[in-house]
Amino acid sequence: MSNNNDIATNVLTEPGKWVAQYADYLYTYAYTRINDEDLAKDLVQETFLAALEKLDQFKGNSSERTWLTAILKNKVIDVYRKKSSAFAQKTDVAEAEREQQDFFDHNDGHWNVEHRPKAFGIEEQDPLINKEFNYILQKCLQKLPALWLSVFTMKHMDDQSTDVICEELRVSPSNFWVIIHRTKLNLRACLQKNWI
Amino acid sequence: MDELTKIAYNCRKATHLIEKKLIDHLTLREKLELKIHLAGCSVCRVFEQQSTLINKMVRDLFHPEKITELKLDEEYKKQMQERIEEKLNKH
Numbered sequence: 265m266s267n268n269n270d271i272a273t274n275v276l277t278e279p280g281k282w283v284a285q286y287a288d289y290l291y292t293y294a295y296t297r298i299n300d301e302d303l304a305k306d307l308v309q310e311t312f313l314a315a316l317e318k319l320d321q322f323k324g325n326s327s328e329r330t331w332l333t334a335i336l337k338n339k340v341i342d343v344y345r346k347k348s349s350a351f352a353q354k355t356d357v358a359e360a361e362r363e364q365q366d367f368f369d370h371n372d373g374h375w376n377v378e379h380r381p382k383a384f385g386i387e388e389q390d391p392l393i394n395k396e397f398n399y400i401l402q403k404c405l406q407k408l409p410a411l412w413l414s415v416f417t418m419k420h421m422d423d424q425s426t427d428v429i430c431e432e433l434r435v436s437p438s439n440f441w442v443i444i445h446r447t448k449l450n451l452r453a454c455l456q457k458n459w460i
Numbered sequence: 461m462d463e464l465t466k467i468a469y470n471c472r473k474a475t476h477l478i479e480k481k482l483i484d485h486l487t488l489r490e491k492l493e494l495k496i497h498l499a500g501c502s503v504c505r506v507f508e509q510q511s512t513l514i515n516k517m518v519r520d521l522f523h524p525e526k527i528t529e530l531k532l533d534e535e536y537k538k539q540m541q542e543r544i545e546e547k548l549n550k551h
Binding site for chain 2: 284289384420
């Protein structure tokens, strides 16, 4: 149970203002990573409640927001782990290679004509200026299967080490590379389809 | 067909090496293979450029100043606020 002396005395943090200051931020953080509105809402609430319980652990070494985000991040990884354990068994390399035959010719490994990358036309500009493209990217990310999204965001958003990702999600190193490769092929194809 | 000729024609392997290069590092041999492939394959050059772009965008997707922040609905926020205050005021 909560230690209320700590709640009363920790002057480094103001839980009464958390919702106003951080709820949208944390919700966005969770939603971009798990693609489920209700679950993202729940995780934000759980984060605040968990933070209240461990208020005495907040020493002000990082900002309140960083501290809350770290708590949320662990909850997101728990979700990944649950979702991906069901997938992990099925994701064998042979299956993925069959799937890639959509993209590449089975015999020579060439791009199949209809899947050849075409220029987006924004490669040379600062892509961040382009909100619309960013929006499509988010939509395309949300179409990915849970395990792919987990692996991909842990690597490319959170910059986790490959070892940690494999361990947390119980993915073998060879499957890690298969997932990274196929995720990018799919994501790129989705961007091309929806942008050009 | 020797190995280098094979890679020169294999886009599947080249795109895999591109992903590996962006995250990890390539062995000397892999670097050479990729270089030879890209020299002759404009489609994979486009892929590499776009792949780099996508990684950068995904990385930046969550920079607070760049993101279009989603809004949590007000009703839910109110409920959370009440639960927090309830806990804070319990004693």
